[in-house]
Amino acid sequence: MALVLYHHPFSRAANVIWTLEEVGVPYELRYVDLMAGAHKAPEILALNPMGKLPILTDGEIVVTEVAAIALYLGDRYAYGRLAPRVDDPERGTYLRWSLFAPSVIEPGSMAKAAGWAFKESSAGWGSYEAMLASMESAIAGRDFVLGDTFSMADVVFGGTLRYMLAFKMVEPRPAFAAYAERLTARPAWQRAEARNAAVREEHGLARP
Numbered sequence: 001m002a003l004v005l006y007h008h009p010f011s012r013a014a015n016v017i018w019t020l021e022e023v024g025v026p027y028e029l030r031y032v033d034l035m036a037g038a039h040k041a042p043e044i045l046a047l048n049p050m051g052k053l054p055i056l057t058d059g060e061i062v063v064t065e066v067a068a069i070a071l072y073l074g075d076r077y078a079y080g081r082l083a084p085r086v087d088d089p090e091r092g093t094y095l096r097w098s099l100f101a102p103s104v105i106e107p108g109s110m111a112k113a114a115g116w117a118f119k120e121s122s123a124g125w126g127s128y129e130a131m132l133a134s135m136e137s138a139i140a141g142r143d144f145v146l147g148d149t150f151s152m153a154d155v156v157f158g159g160t161l162r163y164m165l166a167f168k169m170v171e172p173r174p175a176f177a178a179y180a181e182r183l184t185a186r187p188a189w190q191r192a193e194a195r196n197a198a199v200r201e202e203h204g205l206a207r208p
């Protein structure tokens with residue numbers, strides 16, 4: 001099988017299963033035992049020197065970083081369906097909120113949770129309040145980031161939001177909860193959840 005996801009169900013790789021299910025391509029899961037430190041083994045470091053999951057390989061191509069994997073899969077296997085074409089006016093909005101997730105939500109939530117001291121004007125993720133207000137603006141009055149149309153931007157932006165809500169690193173505002181519910185109602189999300197649950201069961205892992 002061309003697509004292989006190096007995966008552990010308690011990692012961000014769980015969201016990549018959802019990405020793959022939305023795209024609808026066959027893929028293989030390769031379990032990496034994070035608890036046993038298997039992600040620091042030489043063969044994994046050869047793919048991702050960060051020693052982190054997720055890692056996706058597509059034949060000889062290696063893609064790491066949740067957002068990069070989703071954007072890659074969208075362009076490569078769902079172009080014009082889950083990824084607006086480059087000449088589509090929606091492409092800018094699509095990229096904007098897809099990249100807002102790793103650039104702002106990830107560090108901004110971590111900074112808040114860990115109580116980092118930083119200068120808001122210098123830190124790329126700015127203030128926590130502005131981050132929350134921006135996130136609300138992205139989904140205000142619409143079902144998905146692109147309005148009625150679901151896209152990979154929802155997998156990245158919404159997946160990151162769900163992850164941060166689960167770890168109580170983002171305030172559970174009503175708009176966020178309603179959006180998260182729309183995402184988890186999707187058949188692809190439910191198939192992904194079942195696949196993650198099967199891996200948890202196979203390896204005797206309790207739900208976190």
Ligand SMILES: N[C@@H](CCC(=O)N[C@@H](CS)C(=O)NCC(=O)O)C(=O)O
Pocket residue numbers: 010011012013034039051052053054064065066067102
């Ligand atoms: N920026 C990375 C984050 C990857 C990441 O931090 N993965 C965690 C699991 S969710 C990991 O592998 N941690 C193990 C470690 O760093 O030792 C991405 O978006 O993929």
